[in-house]
Amino acid sequence: MAFDQDAINEQFPILSREIDGAPLVYLDSGNTSQKPRRVIDAMSSFMENTYAPINRSSYRLAGEATDAYEQGRIAIARLVNASSPDEVVFTKNATESMNLIAMAWGRANLDKGDVVVLTEMEHHANIVPWMMLVQERGIQIRWVPLTADGQLDLTDIDTILDGAKVFSFTAMSNVLGTITPITLLCNKARAAGALAVVDACQFVPHNVTDVQSWNADLVAFSSHKMCGPSGIGMLWGRMEILDAMPPFLGGGNMIDTVTFDGFTTAPVPAKFEAGTPPIVEAVGLAAAVEFLESVGMANIRQHEMDLSRYTLDTLNERFGDDITIYGPANVEQRGGVFSFAFRDLHPHDVSQVLDERNVCVRAGHHCAKPLMKTLGVNATTRASVYLYNTTDDIDALADALDSATDIFGF
Amino acid sequence: MPGLEDLYREIILDHYRTPRNRGELEPPAIKADGHNPLCGDDITVYLDLDTSAGTGDDAVIRDIKIGGQGCSISQSSASMMSQAMLGKSVGDVNARIRRFKTLMGIEGLDEIESDADIDLGDLEALQGVVKFPVRIKCAVLSWNTLAQALTQAE
Numbered sequence A: 001m002a003f004d005q006d007a008i009n010e011q012f013p014i015l016s017r018e019i020d021g022a023p024l025v026y027l028d029s030g031n032t033s034q035k036p037r038r039v040i041d042a043m044s045s046f047m048e049n050t051y052a053p054i055n056r057s058s059y060r061l062a063g064e065a066t067d068a069y070e071q072g073r074i075a076i077a078r079l080v081n082a083s084s085p086d087e088v089v090f091t092k093n094a095t096e097s098m099n100l101i102a103m104a105w106g107r108a109n110l111d112k113g114d115v116v117v118l119t120e121m122e123h124h125a126n127i128v129p130w131m132m133l134v135q136e137r138g139i140q141i142r143w144v145p146l147t148a149d150g151q152l153d154l155t156d157i158d159t160i161l162d163g164a165k166v167f168s169f170t171a172m173s174n175v176l177g178t179i180t181p182i183t184l185l186c187n188k189a190r191a192a193g194a195l196a197v198v199d200a201c202q203f204v205p206h207n208v209t210d211v212q213s214w215n216a217d218l219v220a221f222s223s224h225k226m227c228g229p230s231g232i233g234m235l236w237g238r239m240e241i242l243d244a245m246p247p248f249l250g251g252g253n254m255i256d257t258v259t260f261d262g263f264t265t266a267p268v269p270a271k272f273e274a275g276t277p278p279i280v281e282a283v284g285l286a287a288a289v290e291f292l293e294s295v296g297m298a299n300i301r302q303h304e305m306d307l308s309r310y311t312l313d314t315l316n317e318r319f320g321d322d323i324t325i326y327g328p329a330n331v332e333q334r335g336g337v338f339s340f341a342f343r344d345l346h347p348h349d350v351s352q353v354l355d356e357r358n359v360c361v362r363a364g365h366h367c368a369k370p371l372m373k374t375l376g377v378n379a380t381t382r383a384s385v386y387l388y389n390t391t392d393d394i395d396a397l398a399d400a401l402d403s404a405t406d407i408f409g410f
Numbered sequence B: 001m002p003g004l005e006d007l008y009r010e011i012i013l014d015h016y017r018t019p020r021n022r023g024e025l026e027p028p029a030i031k032a033d034g035h036n037p038l039c040g041d042d043i044t045v046y047l048d049l050d051t052s053a054g055t056g057d058d059a060v061i062r063d064i065k066i067g068g069q070g071c072s073i074s075q076s077s078a079s080m081m082s083q084a085m086l087g088k089s090v091g092d093v094n095a096r097i098r099r100f101k102t103l104m105g106i107e108g109l110d111e112i113e114s115d116a117d118i119d120l121g122d123l124e125a126l127q128g129v130v131k132f133p134v135r136i137k138c139a140v141l142s143w144n145t146l147a148q149a150l151t152q153a154e
Helices: A005-010 A037-049 A060-080 A094-109 A128-137 A157-161 A182-191 A239-244 A279-295 A297-322 A347-355 A369-375 A391-408 B010-017 B072-085 B090-103 B113-117 B121-131 B133-153
Strands: A088-091 A115-119 A140-144 A166-170 A195-199 A218-222 A233-237 A255-259 A262-265 A323-325 A337-342 A362-364 A380-384 B030-035 B042-050 B060-069
Touching: A037 A279, A060 A088, A060 A233, A060 A279, A088 A094, A094 A128, A094 A166, A094 A195, A094 A218, A094 A233, A115 A128, A128 A140, A140 A157, A157 A182, A166 A182, A182 A195, A233 A239, A279 A297, A297 A323, A297 A337, A297 A391, A347 A362, A347 A380, A347 A391, A347 B072, A347 B133, B010 B072, B010 B121, B030 B133, B042 B072, B042 B133, B060 B072, B060 B090, B072 B090, B072 B121, B072 B133, B090 B113, B090 B121, B090 B133, B121 B133
Parallel strands: A115 A140, A115 A166, A166 A195, A195 A218
Antiparallel strands: A088 A233, A218 A233, A255 A262, A323 A337, A337 A380, A362 A380, B030 B042, B042 B060
16 A cells, blocks of 8 residues: 555644644654544544443443444454454553553562563663562562664673563663564563563554564553554553463452452453543544554555654754764664754753744653663653654754754854 | 743853853762753752851851753753852842742742842843743752752751
8 A cells, every 4th residue: 555645644633733823843753643533533423422331331322332442452453463352451551551560460470589671771661660579579670781873782681581580671762763673582581481571662653563473471552652542551461471460450340250258350351451441542542553554554664764764864964973863873773763962952952942943852861761871861852753754844853953053052 | 932032041041051160069068969850850959058157047158069960941040049049148048949939930939028029130031931831840950959958958
């Protein structure tokens, strides 16, 4: 299927918004993505026509609502090639999915001295839940270091994984854009007897995903970064892993029965979905998956590789030694996330100047403070692209960066 | 949208390019660390208090040094603050912290009426920050850290 840029962009109402008479240049999709018309319409239409509780009431409307909610699960299973929709658990966001793993699997399987392996380029969501188990259980964390160009340094990986119980790593860094060798890492983890956990939050929205071919055990990702609504995240897991895990949150929907003496749990995935879930959001998510499928994940990846090449070339050609772009230079090894240092300007000041021209980027530590320490900075400016971004957006970014020089005179 | 010239006044850029009172003080000087968890910026305030004329509100700031790193707003605010506080009594410093936070539009302070008469001098240049609400945290970071240092002194 052809990648029709105009047809795609027409589907995003916010892209026609102007601020102070000038168009929006949204380069913060690594943070959160914009929403196409069909997602917005699916959610409004569901609330206008079909909204009701799910899994609880026996009237027809509730049955329709339950079916609509489950369509979200079916769509996600299709998108990531799960062997069954039952392997898809809905959470609040990818952060909650990571916490679910650490708290439910971790508490059942990790004790004092047990080793969890992380990499130096993890998001706080894949660091802090494990550190909570360091405090609570006395587990240990080992870190996979990075190479100078921001890839995982796998020289000593077998030693690092030796005796580990968990290897939890990002599929794509939210700071460096680095895409990791996911299947290789899952294979190494499982060969070492460790649980293979993948933070695929940045990867799934932009690439063809196949959790089965990855040989992963558990994978976390979120809706809001893939054109779906905020408020719903996903945990995919191999059924035998999910089945053996104790529940995370307790309450309604997750039980089989409750007596004065105790409770038994519902089967997966309900076991992990306590309380009323994000119903409307699941409906919007299904529409987002259908939208992405209509464009084609391989086409989206190709578009972003082309745009990444243009971005790296443009910024390096125009600014030379004045700009340092972190992460791999080869677009085959990275996604469309560009963290950079610009002259001696602080990222806050850079983003302030860019905002003057409606160029939206993120400035800060990107919830990856340990990585900032490895890079030797406190913060970076980050531009990140998605299927609706074009070379015009990158030119606008470069022009706006030029104007920063005028103000600060560096 | 307010223009960038409201934010990046010349006096602010001057303090950013040439920060005053940068450095460290050895113990027994007081040391307080402040962080902006949103952006990762950090500021360290070192205070040397002279208690020969009195303690509490009557102690005097004999020396003040600023460490850490941050954006033009947080760095210039810290630099101007250090200049304005040198030689002031703790009572005067606390009044100026209240006055500055009021200038930044932070409400709910038990501001004393006489605070309104305080002239913050160059620091008044930072009032343009109020038009850029996300940057208020940058401007007050060093002030909160100074307040924390004074609490440690008590």
